[in-house]
Amino acid sequence: MDTKNHTGSLHFFLLGLSDEPSLQPLMFGIFLSIYLITVLGNLLIILAVSSDPHLHTPMYFFLSNLSLADICLSSTTIPKMLVNIHTQDQSITQGGCLLQVCFVWNFAFLENCLLAAMAYDRFVAICHPLSYTAIMHPRLCALLILFSTLISVVSTLLIGLMVLHLSFCTDMKIPHFFCELAQVIKLACSNTFVNNVLTYTATFLFGGIPLSGIIFSYSQIVSSVLKLSSVRGWHKAFSTCGSHLCVVCLFYGAGLGVYISSAVADSPRKMAVASVMYTVVPQMLNPFIYSLRNRDMKGALRKLVDRMASLW
Template structure:
């Protein structure tokens, strides 16, 4: 099988989740519904936080940015998949594929950093309540967002642009519904040692450091909460962390599930189906988790719906 340089590559083929034509309408309807629910749910979270002055706090500031990252991550993958199904074609341009991989890495990395920032916010709120407003000031919150954006973008660009050094074989089929970087690298005919090494290092740094920060924060939170004498006080303290814990568990749990599935199965299609769990499901579920388990958010949404109803 002949190799050709990246300048000769014009298109990749996204094979999707199945090659059964009978299932394509079902998959189209399912993912269109998921996408619309994701966009609407996260937009409502952002609007509710923006319109309710009681929610202008660091925790909800980070939440609104998480919702925006969810919208961007879903928009990076699902629309292209829907277009391919509707047009009954699987191609994506070389530049489009690398751009999509870069966007996915960027927004997934941003979510990772935001979850760590939210864990730190809960740590300060529970372990240092008297100094909360001093520590979690507007400057620090803005700095954490900017740092998260910059480090995520640098990581995404570094991993994506190094693919330009690779040569590809004539078989350019990606057994996935979007251009996942690891799948693109597997198609290369040239030496991928540097690329794979960078991916592993980035995975350890981007997965390990934020997750370690989250675990450390919650160890300190649990230690502080257990010192509260009243059961009601302990419950109230834990309840402020419940939604974040659910989101963290969903984000890292689905990612771990994909890693395990790819390790135990040789089927790329099964791995692609498993990847839906980390690239689609958390972004759809986050608004429900925060709106259903948070009294302030439910009240803000109720007021938002009331305002929208009065305008109609």
């Protein structure tokens, strides 16, 4: 009997983070709170940047795009998880699973590219302060956003076409709270060697190159800062790139932690729990990092909240 299924009615089953019924209401409440905080926090960042003329600079332009990517990435995974918990139905259609794989991949790589663009902005601000306005002009910023989006879309199309040509068996259980690419590939009945090679190649090209750009930018920043003789200069340089450096460490540190956990974990379910650290937590914490460490952002948020309160 052929166990392969090529029909459009194929369903996957997302097993979530736990199969304990008593924990489901608690997880629903926790992830609903996380999602609301993520959307509200990042939306406030976008509104603050767009409404305050003092924040119409390249750094905050990139930050508002990063906040939008954070909202999109969280909206790709958490709402479906909440619906599954609420309805007690773990199923997701093949098309829905494919879309989730593509959107997670797309927005994760977009964040990767945006962090690289922000690192370049900080590099120019610290290493070439007198030429900052001439280098980081609006056209270049728009081109960096367009280029980041294009790279993310190209990588997504590559991954989407790869998954679309897979054949799946009848055991469609994914030990995760969303359709994670590696778990979907493991369920395929067809040969997945080419798929794995393409996945690692795409990760290296579209993920490794932006990361290399971030490392290079900060190596140049550190070299310039070490040449400063005054403590005040050191403090100013750190305050200029401190928030971005925290976000970078959180994003890549969480990803590295998931990679290490996948190598040593004895169950896919534990890896799913660890993956929350890069698909959920950074997107929630980014607005707090920038608003708490940045005086201009705190002032803009205060003005925005006062303006909204006066309208009510």
